[in-house]
Amino acid sequence: MKRNMVWYGILFIFFAGLISFVIGFYNALSIGIAVTQPSEPVSSAPADPLPERPKEEKTIPTEGVQIMALGDSLARGTGDPEGDGFAERVARGLEERVAEPVTLYNFAVEGMRSEALITQLDDEQMMQGIKNARYILVSIGGNDLRAVGRLPLVQQDQAFEESLRVYLVNLQQVIEEMRSVNEEAVILFIGLYNLNYSNPYAQETAYLLEWNYGTQQLLETDDRSQLIPTYDLFQFKLGQYLSFDGLHPNAAGYEAIAQRILENLPE
Amino acid sequence: MGKLIENEVMKILYKKRLQVIAAILLVLIGLFAYGENYTINRTQERVAQRMGVESAENWQNLIEQQLIDLERRMNNPYISQEGIASLQVRAEQLQFYLDNEVNPLNSSVARFMGRFMEQSVFLFLPLLIILLAGDMVSGEVNTGTIKLILTRPVTRWKILFSKLVALVILEMLVILLIALISAVISLVVFRYGGFGEPVIVGFQATGSQLDTSLVRTIPQWQYLMMVYAIGYFVAFVIGCLSLMVSVLVQSTSVSIGIMMSSLIGGSFLSFFMEDWVITRYLYTVNLNLTAYISGSFQIVEGLNMLFSTTVLLGWALGSLAIGFVVFTRKDVLA
Numbered sequence: 001m002k003r004n005m006v007w008y009g010i011l012f013i014f015f016a017g018l019i020s021f022v023i024g025f026y027n028a029l030s031i032g033i034a035v036t037q038p039s040e041p042v043s044s045a046p047a048d049p050l051p052e053r054p055k056e057e058k059t060i061p062t063e064g065v066q067i068m069a070l071g072d073s074l075a076r077g078t079g080d081p082e083g084d085g086f087a088e089r090v091a092r093g094l095e096e097r098v099a100e101p102v103t104l105y106n107f108a109v110e111g112m113r114s115e116a117l118i119t120q121l122d123d124e125q126m127m128q129g130i131k132n133a134r135y136i137l138v139s140i141g142g143n144d145l146r147a148v149g150r151l152p153l154v155q156q157d158q159a160f161e162e163s164l165r166v167y168l169v170n171l172q173q174v175i176e177e178m179r180s181v182n183e184e185a186v187i188l189f190i191g192l193y194n195l196n197y198s199n200p201y202a203q204e205t206a207y208l209l210e211w212n213y214g215t216q217q218l219l220e221t222d223d224r225s226q227l228i229p230t231y232d233l234f235q236f237k238l239g240q241y242l243s244f245d246g247l248h249p250n251a252a253g254y255e256a257i258a259q260r261i262l263e264n265l266p267e
Numbered sequence: 268m269g270k271l272i273e274n275e276v277m278k279i280l281y282k283k284r285l286q287v288i289a290a291i292l293l294v295l296i297g298l299f300a301y302g303e304n305y306t307i308n309r310t311q312e313r314v315a316q317r318m319g320v321e322s323a324e325n326w327q328n329l330i331e332q333q334l335i336d337l338e339r340r341m342n343n344p345y346i347s348q349e350g351i352a353s354l355q356v357r358a359e360q361l362q363f364y365l366d367n368e369v370n371p372l373n374s375s376v377a378r379f380m381g382r383f384m385e386q387s388v389f390l391f392l393p394l395l396i397i398l399l400a401g402d403m404v405s406g407e408v409n410t411g412t413i414k415l416i417l418t419r420p421v422t423r424w425k426i427l428f429s430k431l432v433a434l435v436i437l438e439m440l441v442i443l444l445i446a447l448i449s450a451v452i453s454l455v456v457f458r459y460g461g462f463g464e465p466v467i468v469g470f471q472a473t474g475s476q477l478d479t480s481l482v483r484t485i486p487q488w489q490y491l492m493m494v495y496a497i498g499y500f501v502a503f504v505i506g507c508l509s510l511m512v513s514v515l516v517q518s519t520s521v522s523i524g525i526m527m528s529s530l531i532g533g534s535f536l537s538f539f540m541e542d543w544v545i546t547r548y549l550y551t552v553n554l555n556l557t558a559y560i561s562g563s564f565q566i567v568e569g570l571n572m573l574f575s576t577t578v579l580l581g582w583a584l585g586s587l588a589i590g591f592v593v594f595t596r597k598d599v600l601a
Contacts, residue, residue: 006280007273010436017439017499024496027489031468032559032572060344083332105343129345245313 064101066132067091070117071139074190075108079248086190086249087137089258094135094265105129113143114170121177131181135265138174139190141167145211149204160207168214175222187225188261189215193234195247228261268425275433279399288395288441292448295391299383300449300456303374311372326370330361337361356467356482363465375461377487379453380446384494387445389554392498393505393530395441400509401523403430404594408517413599423595431510431587438502442495462488468560490560497556500576504550504583505530511586514594547574550582 069075069087077085091104107126109116117140120126130136144167148160171189178187191212196202208231216227233256234241234249241253249257279285314329337358341351364371384392404427407413416426454460465484505526513522533551540546547553553575560572 003277007276010276010440013443014436014439017443020492021439021442021496021499024492024494025500028493028497028556028560029572029576031493032556032576035468035559035572083336105345106339107343107345123347125345125347129343 060128060132061103062132064103065094065098065134066129067094067102067104068129068133068136069104069106069108069139070120070136071108071190072112072143073108073110073248074139074142075137076106076110077108077254078110079243079245080251080254082251084251084254086254086257086261089255090135090137090261090265093258093262097262105133108139111143112140113147114140114167114174118170118173118177121174127177127181130178130185133182133185136178136182136185136187137190137261138187140171140174141211141215142192145192145207148207153203156203156207160210164211164214167211168218171215171218175218175225179222183224185224186266187222188264189219189225189227190257190261191215191227191229191231193230195238195242197235197238226264228257228264230257230260233257233260268429271421271425271429272432272436275403275429276436279403279433279437284399285437285440285444288398289444289448291395292445293452296383296445296449296452300379300452303379303382304456307372307374314372326372327365330365330371334358334361334365353482356484359484360465360467367463369459369461369464373459374453374457375459375464375487376450376453376457377461377464377491379457380449381466381487381491381494383449384445384491384498385557388494388498388501388557389551390530390534392445392501393554394527396438396502396505397509397523397526397530399437399441400434400506401513401526402519403434403510404513405516405519405522406513408599409519417599424591427510427514427591427594431507434506434510435503438506439499442499442502445498446491446495462486462491466490493560494557500579501554501556504579507583507590508550508586511590511593514590514597548578550579553578 067087067090069085073079075085075087077083077088085106087104087106087108091102095102107120107129109120112120117138121130144163145160148156148163151159175187178185192208194205194208196204199205212227212229212231219225219227234253237253237256241249241256243250243253337354340346341354341358346354361371363369369375402409404413407416417423464487466487467482467484468490508529509522509526512525513519516522516525530551533549536546536549536551547570553570556572556575556579559575
């Protein structure tokens, strides 16, 4: 009798499970097939697709001062409790100066490296933005360099040479692509600051200086672009300007960068 | 026939196999939950640092900040439609957390259950099934009981078939055991169900571009149903293979050894010979079916959901065919 109860219990559990798993597997198959087979027509997708976003055809603005912010987490504003970063601050500062409305478009992605920036520039809609921009703020390269610092010491020298070379080639391409659509815009690159000023013999400091110098040299080839140095800005104020993560600037740090950018902007 | 199947199921239950599996699950899932809890605490500290605040306790603020940032990005006229679609699902998810007062940095029972199955479907789950099925036939040969079974007036295919059905039933019990144990343990650790939370599925990687036209959110329970159904399918395939091997060899340890080494060796092989097309037809390479719906594509190129399912089904049916033919014809000398 007891054995019978156990057996029927098992059977019941089995069939209940089987039914739900058959449904589940069917759903999984239909989603999985729709996702992994791009050639399939979308109609095979299961019901309830993404609710259509009201497609008000967004008009591309043409008037006013347009600022583009590109690059890594610094341009995004990571570490700033207000979430503005230097880009938003520059836009606000500029608004006080000029009579026209100022709009900022931020394309920065956290953790971005120079090669990803090139891929991003393949986007036509984005290039449209570059074309209309008057100022382009770029913060890139910090993640390229930091990757070198994570390698074992013996490999660093060679890796540094290699990444700097790749970075400069990428940077050149970035400038060329921007210039191909917009010859007038002022392109401002944010230089790298040091996280380790206290040890003047640190290898990283040497790399960083060489990196900044390489960037600046390259930018000299284009007369409407500039390197905004931050190395000196942060030197004595690391404690004041860095956020809790010890990597990104805090609000004060971003404000300092923004002020420096605003000082350097041509009228 | 029903009696035969019942007998086979009871045999395994008396062998205390399920208890062993449950014990393994208890230990492993306990460790997993502990580890996850530890990681969450670490992440919370890191996120707090990254956002420039002192603690992530005020997570509502963090989410609101992210939402504002997403909104800004979505209103950017220079971002393409596809880009906006992925931002939109992300915003939808964040909005859910905000509306339902769910801290996304904490884990939930549903998230834990899903993750455990995703992680175990390609290696751990198959090992459990091998443990269950490895000696179904060879064990009888080892102990000599096969002679008693075969002398009874039942045709041989019926005997093997009842073993197969018993295995299919027990596999279901194993999957449900995994669900149950991970649900109970994670409920103790995380104290939050979260079965209604939205999950993002349908990321589509074509080349290097991320196509987001099929991205949507589904509730967790629905996602779990899919993931565990996949787990059951994988268990079925591995069960068929183990049954065949168990028919082919005499010794239980050899049978389990063959299955384990093919499982582990097969996934090795695909690392070393990625370019070799034949590795795509190995069953081990195709086990990670859940990756196709969750959207983490790092698997061998050229694989897709339909292909993998077909290959696995092919292995299952093929091994069943071989198993039945051999079992009905071979001389039993034990």
